[in-house]
Amino acid sequence: MTTPISHTGQLLSRAVTFQFALDPNAQQRILLAKCAGARRFTVNRHLARVKVNLDARSAERESLGEGGDSSEPSTPSLSWAAFSFINEFNAWKNGESEDSPVNDDGTRGLAWRHELPGDVFECASVDAARALENFSASRRGERSGTSVGFPRFQARGKVTPSFRLRNRATPGRAPSNQSIRFTDHAHLRLPRFGPVKLFGPTRKVRRMIDAGRFHVYSATLTQRAGRWTVSLTGVATELHQAERSRTSRHAVPVGVDRGIISLCVAADANGVPFESFEGVKILREAQRTLKATNQTLARTTPGSQGRQRAKSRLAKTHRKVASTRRHLVHQASRALVTRAQVLVIEDLNVAGMVRNRHLARSISDAAMGELSRQLLYKARWHGVEVRVVDRYFPSSKTCSGCGAVRNDLDLSTRTYSCGACGLVIDRDLNAAINLARWRPKAPPSSLYSLIPQGSAPRSTREEPIVTRTTITAA
Ligand SMILES: [Zn+2]
Structure with a gap:
């Protein structure tokens, strides 16, 4: 792989991530939740298809094994490659495949697909393919560390809401032409979202982007304890030789x-x-607050409003200790x-x-x-x-x-x-x-x-x- 070169002609060889907390407006908040839901939906659909296929093949293999015939099952295996997943899902959601959903008005395809950035589905397909690849590498014994089982289905409320968007521009493009870009010191533009307000000092990263010293490959949006954050992942120039x-x-x-x-x-x-x-003193205090919050939670009645309040307070304290x-x-x-x-x-x-x-x-x-x-x-x-x-x-x-x-x-x-x-x-x-x-x-x-x-x-x-x-x- 050749090293990417920025619009100012600099070599970008250092993997870097910048993280900011977001302050989305009400509409953006809804869209964020929808995108995270769409990611879960997409991953689950791929996993379900693969699971059905694997089960069918192993059932066939078993019945073949009884007859003493060791030939391949007649059900063809599915391709787990990211590009096949992307193509399959796109055809399905755009109403071009046989099993595409049919809507009330007679149109085919996923009705709400246009509301969201299309990248949500594609990145989710890539993630599903990657999880399956880890699973199969582990099964073949090619992966070190603890063995990896079949990827878990993404249950609502059980997984951290998160999704990824790619910057639709190569490193050589000027920053103003990129789909993910800062519009001013406190706003990051994301496809379909428009400018989203963010907290924190952005000056350093904006200067790096403008000078061609950092190129954003993707933005990962994650919600933890009610707060959405964005991680901008990309490539940057090496630090100055003097450094x-x-x-x-x-x-x-x-x-x-x-x-x-x-x-x-x-x-x-x-x-x-x-x-x-x-720093231990600060963290120890935080740990005490954590303990107290835990006790408050234990004293509340399951399902009550107080329980909800205590839960979100606990999550917030956890987030604070971690940050x-x-x-x-x-x-x-x-x-x-x-x-x-x-x-x-x-x-x-x-x-x-x-x-x-x-x-x-x-x-x-x-x-x-x-x-x-x-x-x-x-x-x-x-x-x-x-x-x-x-x-x-x-x-x-x-x-x-x-x-x-x-x-x-x-x-x-x-x-x-x-x-x-x-x-x-x-x-x-x-x-x-x-x-x-x-x-x-x-x-x-x-x-x-x-x-x-x-x-x-x-x-x-x-x-x-x-x-x-x-x-x-x-
Ligand atoms: Zn001694």
Whole structure:
């Protein structure tokens, strides 16, 4: 794939997402809900057709198997390719296929199709095809990780209302000719919606678009706890060379550990504290509000109005905690990738990680998960190396002064004191120093991305620099 070039002639090779909260008017709000419904409808229709086809074929195969004949079932298999899904659905909704719906006035096709941007149906078809592809890859054993079952049907009220619209323009087109574009500082134009008001500072992204440094591929609209947000996903230019090779960067590797009082603590391999990032206190308060809201909910009668109120309040609090955490973590990750040259973090990306009952620890666990995700993709932007240490590396239990390992350290111990050399040091700082000193035992055997699929702007060009070796538990 060639790297797209913007209308100002710049190479767009960095996957980027910008997110804004929306303030839609009453009409737009209705349209948003309709689009999310249409997406569910489309995905479900594809899944249902495939399911019927699979069931028919497997029933046939069974009856053939009894007769000792192993020939193919006579029911042809359906194509799960995205383009076949799009074509099939378009023909069906436009009244061109045999099973197209017939309306009261005698016309054929989906009556409400013209009210919505056609892209809603097409993107939903692509999503259904992708979900089925994951399922079949998993069945063939080609997919690592937990096995994927047949995609779930999208039940109303059970799935997060969401849909996607593509920008009907190639990167080389001027921004004013694009179907998804900013009309002013507070309005984003979307096909069929017109300008939708949005919150937040848009100056940076608008300037990037105008200068040809960012091109929007698609807009994903999602409703969480009553609030609609838009994520603009696209490609941007690499950061300026000066940004990527800052001479002022910290020359020694910096270890980053989850803190208990602060979100995370960073220190370098020389044992010098680098920085600690606050935020646990804010999140702990939010967690308390969450608990109180939960209790209020438990005291309400099912089906009552009070129950509804308590439910929406709980959802709002959840949303707030999540966005506060994201915000704090963005600040920390940005500070780290702009100031360090080599970062060392623990691998928290382990399926079935032990749930921690210590509240503050679980807060910073959650934040560290998000922090490593952000560090990995931002590190690539800034040309920073990230070393991921196996989680069995005893970073907390090792003395950063003499290397002795204490096995009797529990979470309540805030200070590390060494019986061998007498060092007394803050527990999190000690762990961060140990991480910073970690060296891969063997030369990096594989370079690969630890970014979870679909959750982060994914690299379009190169993988982030990640070194990893396995260390046996001490
Ligand atoms: Zn010691």
